[in-house]
Amino acid sequence: MWQVQVKTPLTITTPKGFQASGIHVGLKRKRKDLGLIWCEVGASAAAVYTTNQVQAAPITVTKQAIQASQGRIHAVLVNSGNANACTGELGLSHAYMSQQAMAKSLNVAPEQVAIASTGIIGQPLAIDTLLAGIPQLMPTNDKDAADDFAHAILTTDTGTKTAGQQYMQGDVQISVCGVAKGSGMIHPNMATMLGFLTTDATIEPDVLQTVLRRTIHRTFNCITVDGDSSTNDMVMILASGAAGGATIVEGTDEALAFEQAIETVCQDLAKQIARDGEGATKLIEVTVAGTQTDEVARMIAKQVVGSSLVKTAIFGEDANWGRIIAAVGSIKEPLDVSNVDIKIGSQWVLQQSMPVLFDEAVASQELAKQDVHIHIDLHDGVGQGHAYGCDLTYDYVKINASYRT
Amino acid sequence: MWQVQVKTPLTITTPKGFQASGIHVGLKRKRKDLGLIWCEVGASAAAVYTTNQVQAAPITVTKQAIQASQGRIHAVLVNSGNANACTGELGLSHAYMSQQAMAKSLNVAPEQVAIASTGIIGQPLAIDTLLAGIPQLMPTNDKDAADDFAHAILTTDTGTKTAGQQYMQGDVQISVCGVAKGSGMIHPNMATMLGFLTTDATIEPDVLQTVLRRTIHRTFNCITVDGDSSTNDMVMILASGAAGGATIVEGTDEALAFEQAIETVCQDLAKQIARDGEGATKLIEVTVAGTQTDEVARMIAKQVVGSSLVKTAIFGEDANWGRIIAAVGSIKEPLDVSNVDIKIGSQWVLQQSMPVLFDEAVASQELAKQDVHIHIDLHDGVGQGHAYGCDLTYDYVKINASYRT
CATH class of the missing domain: 3.10.20.340 (ArgJ beta chain, C-terminal domain)
Incomplete structure (x- = not known):
């Protein structure tokens, strides 16, 4: 008799150490619009941002957070429906308020919380609506929670985009998983695209940054929908180290295997984004x-x-x-x-x-x-x-x- | 009593010394597809070409003609319906055959005939059809002939594009007139656009080239329809000197007035092209x-x-x-x-x-x-x-x- 192997879909909560949540708070009319990725043990973090010179408030806040925390992040808070871009000082203060409220609710330092926004540009964020939603974010590590998060970050996308890869580092199984959104305004150099990767590999933030940057150059930066680039794009990776593998060092076979897994996941997500370009049929x-x-x-x-x-x-x-x-x-x-x-x-x-x-x-x-x-x-x-x-x-x-x- | 002043439209046959023709020979199904500008006295010529690295055969032939004739051109033969691009050696030989047949028919040297093509890429030119049409080109200087030429160069354009300007150089009236086509694939740096200017000013080819290049940078190169650039674009100016004015020298008031007239005409044509972008409503x-x-x-x-x-x-x-x-x-x-x-x-x-x-x-x-x-x-x-x-x-x-x- 054959043994039936049920393949569990790989999601951002598959790598050990990650939980997620996604809810509707009212920034969009009906659909989910607020999401959280939570890593209780704290993760090495790396990120690549839009090359547009007009950058939204959450980009500024997240760059500061990663710098201030020396690349140690516990949570990523993402809203859709409003990009909080071209919103001036008020927008920046809204971004800090979101970060601080999320940090307080999770009992971590504000600089350990990254934030991202996507949606309409130039309208003040409905900050009270967003803040009211924060206590409702109850992260869990089941796959429904990952799916809720995947939905919460969408704008004109026609569906969620997820990908995952697992491989063995010695006798330790490493998972690399990702979720993304992005439909119109997709262009090389990170345009209206959000991508979040989680992994349970063990790696220092600076090495992670190098690997992420190289990989994105070969994957996300090779997609284009309409040639425009946005104010809010970001791809972030969080590495919890919770799989218990040895620390990955640049230039080793372990680093190569890790980078290949990231590339596979990013490539998969990039193709899903391109396929889901606004109005696209092919x-x-x-x-x-x-x-x-x-x-x-x-x-x-x-x-x-x-x-x-x-x-x-x-x-x-x-x-x-x-x-x-x-x-x-x-x-x-x-x-x-x-x-x-x-x-x-x-x-x-x-x-x-x-x-x-x-x-x-x-x-x-x-x-x-x-x-x-x-x-x-x-x-x-x-x-x-x-x-x-x-x-x-x-x-x-x-x-x-x-x-x- | 007021005197009613009937303003004659300025066309490429308005400047003294120019004649034109435009006919249907069968490169397109029904509409005019072969045109000629003829300057019996010979004109100083200058041209700017597409920056696309894939250049059609007529671009090569015209560049050679202007070089070989040291910028003295008698005629411009233009066909629409077929771009004669990506047609290899055969295409190049077709281009030379057209040039030579036109030269023979006008009794001038081949290098005194410039050629241009626009239309579909990569299909062999129906050279017999084109050659059969050449003797039917009977240039005249009436405005209907200019209108025929304007029609003969169109592809997906919804209408002809013409502009003109007159000014006094001392007591000599100088006319600068132009005709253009271009609809899709319009982008900075000369993309699927053809423009032909005629003037009866007196000017050396090298000075004319400098003036044309500067003017195009500020006019035609500032329009964009869809960001693509083509294999066939060309803007050419012919100066007959037939108005009888003094030779225009760089750096003088006369040169400035001349350049302003060219800029006005080019700007007018460029706006007409942008307005007529494929499918455009605004x-x-x-x-x-x-x-x-x-x-x-x-x-x-x-x-x-x-x-x-x-x-x-x-x-x-x-x-x-x-x-x-x-x-x-x-x-x-x-x-x-x-x-x-x-x-x-x-x-x-x-x-x-x-x-x-x-x-x-x-x-x-x-x-x-x-x-x-x-x-x-x-x-x-x-x-x-x-x-x-x-x-x-x-x-x-x-x-x-x-x-x-």
Whole structure:
């Protein structure tokens, strides 16, 4: 007889030491809008923030917290419905009030609480509503609690985004799990995207920061929905050390395994975000090879996946390689474009920079799928890279023409 | 009694020395698709080309022609319907064949004929069709001929784009006129846009080149429709000298007056192109002041007018300043964003980086107009700049999801 193995979904409460909660307090009309991740033992923390020069109050407060606590964080409080951005001194004071209230309720120091917000920009946070909700956050480590948190951080997302990975460090099982939100305004360099990773690995904050930054460069920063970048984006990782493994040191096999797990989780979340771009019907994956450097390959991949003309062509299920090659040629870095091959789905459509005959019926069939893969080879080096995005649709226009009012 | 002054529209055949023609030869199904500008006396020529690294065959041929003729051009042959881009050696030979056939028909040297193409990428030019059309091009200097040319260069444009300006250089009347096309793929740095200017001023090619380059930087390069750049863009100016004025020398009042006339014509054409962006319902004009340099102001203006989220908000007639300030903050140059004012139409919506109360009804009314003006002041210098664009609509998606097939 076979033994039936029930695979438990991996959530942010899977790694030992983490609890979560997600509730509705009234910042949104009906849906959950306030969430908490709680690590009683305290976690090493690292974070990467939006590159937008206009940064929301919670970004400022969380940066300060991580600095002041020397990367030791107990809790992350997240609200959706209001971004608390462009809200001036009042917004900053609201952000501190949230942090302090949460810290008091959990009996930790304010600088051990990170905060994040997402939602509408430039309207004062309904601080009384938020503060009234804080005592109702009752973190537990069951998977429903993780699911509640995943819901509480959503805005125009059509569903929650979670991912997880487990591996053995010697005889200790390490879990790395994550949850994210992000729909419109998704672009390289952390745009209206929130991501929270938990792990029970043991690692110092500075090493964790290095690993996170490297991983995000290869994952979250390779997605684009509409080219805009936001005021509130943040990806944070908390490492509880509760699995009981040895401390992970840079440059070791253990560090490599850990980084690979983080990359897998981030990649998974990034693809979920790209697929859930506002109004999107398809995930577009662009891989680029044969460039002088990996960085140039990534630039090309992002340019192609971010091109409005490519995005609308894919929506129209049109194998329009002309727009792809035009996007390739428009990056700032000098390129040799004399020998470019382009493959859409399973078929080469351009070889040596010249169109080749392909089966339009097969192309239409492949472009009708939910996943579209474009591969580009410049045959001019060993650089490679990739980017993810989504198609540009009527619904994108619909959603964004009527978001605020 | 008043004297009724009938203002003749200024066209590319208004400047002395120019004739034009535009016909249907069959590169497009029904509409005009082949055009000619003819300057019997020969003109000083200058041109600015796409910055895309993938450049169409006619770009190569025209660059060579202007170099080989030392900037003395007799004719410009333009076809629409096929861009002759990504067509390899065959495409290049088609481009030379067109140039040579036109030269032979006009009895001038091939290098005195410039060529340009616009339309679909990567399909072989129907060269026999084009060549068969060349003898049918019968240039005249009446305004119908100019109108025929204006039609012959269009692709997805909804109408022709022409502009003109006249001024006195001493007692000689100088005319500067222009015609352009460009709808989708319009972006700074010359993207799927063709522009042809004619003037009867007397000026050397090198001076003309300098003036043109400077002017385009402030005009055509400040428009954006969808952020993509094309393989075929070109703006060319021909100066016949037929007005009989003295040669214009750099640094003189005459040069200044000439440059102002060119700038007026280019600005007018650029705005017409932005207004006619694919699917556009509104022209968006963004002016930026109070930056460290003019260049930074222009970067901000382009970023705002190119933001998909701003564009959809304007389509939705939504005074969404949050997306505007987010776009401001996302440029690469370091900015002081602590004291930003934003005005939409007649109302300030953000002051000192904080939202201010404004009349939503007035905002809706103003955003319902065909021209939307956004003004941004950073109060951090004397730099200023502007950019033009259009809204992002359902029709943009419709047009571009079904262009090729």
